[in-house]
Amino acid sequence: MARMTSRQMWAAKLAGRPVPAPSAPGSRGHPHELRLKKAFVGLVLGIDPSLRGTGLALVEFRLGRTPVLLRCTTVRIPAKRTMAYALGEIHRAVGEYITAASGIRHVALEQTIYVQNFQTAQILGAARGAAIAAAALQGLPVFEYAPLRVKQSVAGNGRASKEQLARTVSSLLGAPGAIGIDESDAAGVALCHAFSWQP
Numbered sequence: 001m002a003r004m005t006s007r008q009m010w011a012a013k014l015a016g017r018p019v020p021a022p023s024a025p026g027s028r029g030h031p032h033e034l035r036l037k038k039a040f041v042g043l044v045l046g047i048d049p050s051l052r053g054t055g056l057a058l059v060e061f062r063l064g065r066t067p068v069l070l071r072c073t074t075v076r077i078p079a080k081r082t083m084a085y086a087l088g089e090i091h092r093a094v095g096e097y098i099t100a101a102s103g104i105r106h107v108a109l110e111q112t113i114y115v116q117n118f119q120t121a122q123i124l125g126a127a128r129g130a131a132i133a134a135a136a137l138q139g140l141p142v143f144e145y146a147p148l149r150v151k152q153s154v155a156g157n158g159r160a161s162k163e164q165l166a167r168t169v170s171s172l173l174g175a176p177g178a179i180g181i182d183e184s185d186a187a188g189v190a191l192c193h194a195f196s197w198q199p
Helices: 006-015 083-100 118-137 147-155 162-173 181-196
Strands: 042-048 053-061 068-076 104-110 142-145
Touching: 042 083, 042 181, 053 083, 053 181, 068 083, 068 181, 083 104, 083 118, 104 118, 104 181, 118 142, 142 147, 142 181, 147 162, 147 181, 162 181
Parallel strands: 042 104, 104 142
Antiparallel strands: 042 053, 053 068
């Protein structure tokens, strides 16, 4: 049987058709085989945290259907605004997304990557904290994924560029037009969560 592409495997799983079994340990199976073990159903709010440009993407997963990008935006904060103001805007925007879209099941965030600059790490951590706090106040479960894992899960390549990830995300979601990099990163985290999640 010919090896299925990740898109074919995802479509088959959503349609309830059989997909290839996971490869044996140590074998060089398709990178998407394990992720399709069980289908996730529900709404996921994906977040790509950043102090000046936090990406938000609300993705709906339904059994037998292609995932749908319901809404996305980038929370842009001018450089002249203070850090406190930026954190407040991130918190507010996440809270508004959650309130406007009743029925969000999970929130998924991209983890902070390793950075050599301590101040940058603090800023990224603060942006993540503002987003996580907004979700926690609404009682939503929060899941975190490393950028490498997101790229491996969605694009099949942990070294994929942001542009490659954006193209794959648009293809998987059937997005009619191009979406911003921060928004596609957020949607990628939501897809990674759905592909990785186990009950």
